[in-house]
Amino acid sequence: xxxxxxxxxxxxxxxxxxxxxxxxxxxxxxxxxxxxxxxxxxxxxxxxxxxxxxxxxxxxxxxxxxxxxxxxxxxxxxxxxxxxxxxxxxxxxxxxxxxxxxxxxxxxxxxxxxxxxxxxxxxxxxxxxxxxxxxxxxxxxxxxxxxxxxxxxxxxxxxxxxxxxxxxxxxxxxxxxxxxxxxxxxxxxxxxxxxxxxxxxxxxxxxxxxxxxxxxxx
Amino acid sequence: xxxxxxxxxxxxxxxxxxxxxxxxxxxxxxxxxxxxxxxxxxxxxxxxx
Amino acid sequence: xxxxxxxxxxxxxxxxxxxxxxxxxxxxxxxxxxxxxxxxxxxxxxxxxxxxxxxxxxxxxxxxxxxxxxxxxxxxxxxxxxxxxxxxxxxxxxxxxxxxxxxxxxxxxxxxxxxxxxxxxxxxxxxxxxxxxxxxxxxxxxxxxxxxxxxxxxxxxxxxxxxxxxxxxxxxxxxxxxxxxxxxxxxxxxxxxxxxxxxxxxxxxxxxxxxxxxxxxxxxxxxxxxxxxxxxxxxxxxxx
Numbered sequence: 411x412x413x414x415x416x417x418x419x420x421x422x423x424x425x426x427x428x429x430x431x432x433x434x435x436x437x438x439x440x441x442x443x444x445x446x447x448x449x450x451x452x453x454x455x456x457x458x459x460x461x462x463x464x465x466x467x468x469x470x471x472x473x474x475x476x477x478x479x480x481x482x483x484x485x486x487x488x489x490x491x492x493x494x495x496x497x498x499x500x501x502x503x504x505x506x507x508x509x510x511x512x513x514x515x516x517x518x519x520x521x522x523x524x525x526x527x528x529x530x531x532x533x534x535x536x537x538x539x540x541x542x543x544x545x546x547x548x549x550x551x552x553x554x555x556x557x558x559x560x561x562x563x564x565x566x567x568x569x570x571x572x573x574x575x576x577x578x579x580x581x582x583x584x585x586x587x588x589x590x591x592x593x594x595x596x597x598x599x600x601x602x603x604x605x606x607x608x609x610x611x612x613x614x615x616x617x618x619x620x621x622x623x624x625x626x627x628x
Numbered sequence: 629x630x631x632x633x634x635x636x637x638x639x640x641x642x643x644x645x646x647x648x649x650x651x652x653x654x655x656x657x658x659x660x661x662x663x664x665x666x667x668x669x670x671x672x673x674x675x676x677x
Numbered sequence: 678x679x680x681x682x683x684x685x686x687x688x689x690x691x692x693x694x695x696x697x698x699x700x701x702x703x704x705x706x707x708x709x710x711x712x713x714x715x716x717x718x719x720x721x722x723x724x725x726x727x728x729x730x731x732x733x734x735x736x737x738x739x740x741x742x743x744x745x746x747x748x749x750x751x752x753x754x755x756x757x758x759x760x761x762x763x764x765x766x767x768x769x770x771x772x773x774x775x776x777x778x779x780x781x782x783x784x785x786x787x788x789x790x791x792x793x794x795x796x797x798x799x800x801x802x803x804x805x806x807x808x809x810x811x812x813x814x815x816x817x818x819x820x821x822x823x824x825x826x827x828x829x830x831x832x833x834x835x836x837x838x839x840x841x842x843x844x845x846x847x848x849x850x851x852x853x854x855x856x857x858x859x860x861x862x863x864x865x866x867x868x869x870x871x872x873x874x875x876x877x878x879x880x881x882x883x884x885x886x887x888x889x890x891x892x893x894x895x896x897x898x899x900x901x902x903x904x905x906x907x908x909x910x911x912x913x914x915x916x917x
Contacts, residue, residue, distance in 0.1 A: 551844075554840060558820065558833050558836065558837060559820075559823075561824070561829070562823050562824060565823065568816075568819055568820065568823050571812075571815065571816045571819055572816045572819075572820060572837065574812070575809060575812045575813050575816060575841070575844065575845075575848070576840070576841070576844045578809060578844070578848045578851065578852075579844065579847040579848050579850075579851040582848075582851040582852065582854065582855045583851060583854075586854070586855055600854070603851075603854070607847070615840075618836060618839070618840050621832075621836050622832075622833055622836050622837075625829055625832035625833050625836065626829065626833070632727040632730075633721065633726050633727050634726065635726045635727045635728045635792055636727065638727075638728050638731075638788055638789065638791065638792050639727050639728055639730050639731060641788050642731045642734060642735075642784070642785045642788040642789060643716070643731075643734065645781070645784045645785065645788065646734040646738070646781050646784070646785055649777050649780060649781050649784070650777070650781070650891070652777075653773070653774065653777045653895065654891075654895065657895050657898050657899055657902070658898070660899070660902050661898050661899075661901060661902045661905075664901075664902040664903075664905040664906045664909065665905055667905070667906070667909045668905040668906075668908055668909040668912075670909075671908075671909045671912040671913055671916065672912065674912075674916055675912055675915070675916055
């Protein structure tokens with residue numbers, strides 16, 4: 411499982427593996443917002459938490475189909491499925507690798523991007539915390555969507571349609587905790603709920619993904 | 629026709645929208661059912677030959 | 678004779694074929710009585726005026742919208758555990774009906790909301806939850822259409838339905854957490870003090886019965902369609 415994890419990491423970092431694409435996408439989304447709504451700094455400060463969360467979520471979505479697609483095409487997935495490793499372990503390793511190459515860099519990148527959007531001072535720590543806590547949920551839920559759509563040709567659009575509704579609770583708890591800190595309210599309750607959601611996804615989603623993979627592979 | 633007062637448009641619009649959707653759904657369901665039956669009958673006739 | 682006998686497609690076709698004419702008459706009767714009674718036979722509300730009549734469409738469709746998903750959840754689970762094809766096909770058959778009911782609930786709600794709340798749309802938790810429900814239906818239907826192998830499609834949509842149910846429920850709570858709403862309380866509570874006035878309550882019950890029957894009959898017809906299509910496809914494969 412560890413070997414699979416490091417292998418996925420290496421593949422992602424190699425050129426064409428998609429690492430960096432998500433970051434560039436995140437940057438562009440954030441850059442587009444002032445073009446769309448104007449460069450008024452007080453307005454930007456108000457919508458910054460939401461924009462940063464939505465941007466990170468979309469950037470994460472962008473790279474989901476890579477979790478299983480390539481391995482499915484070249485048959486690696488079939489080999490993995492017949493190996494003694496449990497399928498849920500395989501999906502967990504792959505989702506973790508996805509988080510390290512997508513969620514983690516996005517979390518770090520959100521801080522300077524927050525500055526560009528004039529995010530108020532006290533919110534930075536909560537932005538960082540909420541993304542650090544919330545993005546694993548995005549990767550693990552996304553891995554489920556990727557497992558469901560792995561056998562479908564050009565399934566990218568369908569993948570988004572399936573995964574986006576599943577992201578709603580994560581987005582709400584994540585964005586609300588940052589917004590609350592901007593408004594001087596206590597962001598802890600929503601952050602705790604977000605942590606609960608992440609734990610739930612990390613523990614249970616690999617089993618759902620494994621079921622979906624099994625249905626796709628035989 | 630009951631007197632619907634100043635909200636007549638609202639009430640009638642709601643009923644029309646609902647009926648259009650319900651009747652549309654029923655019609656599609658019925659048409660698909662007919663088509664499936666025809667298709668199956670044709671296939672069974674072919675097999676019977 | 679056990680309930681599971683009807684998981685046999687032949688038995689199911691026989692029973693449903695006999696049930697549909699009876700149910701059609703009942704459905705038409707209930708809907709006609711309920712809606713005519715509601716439309717012509719109820720007084721105006723002192724606050725809402727005649728718009729209160731919209732309740733006879735709004736509440737039943739909203740109920741079916743949610744219960745259709747629950748029915749899909751159960752039939753999906755039956756498919757995953759017992760592998761009865763009829764069960765999987767019934768779930769597939771129910772989805773478009775659920776989606777239509779969701780749209781009716783949203784549509785009538787919006788039309789009612791304009792004069793009452795002053796807006797067609799507000800990001801009220803219940804409205805938002807229904808919009809989310811519509812998206813879940815869309816995803817489910819899209820997944821069925823995207824996969825050619827019917828057994829794989831049944832597997833994957835069932836799993837999606839299970840996972841989707843959990844997340845739909847989570848979304849419901851998250852949305853409540855995110856925004857306090859302007860929706861009124863339960864219209865149907867058994868507690869007399871709480872539910873709507875009797876003048877509206879009884880026609881509403883008839884309407885709900887009509888909608889439930891309509892749902893059942895549409896599911897039966899659509900499931901029969903799916904069974905026939907599948908049978909035709911297998912015959913086609915054998916004939917050629």
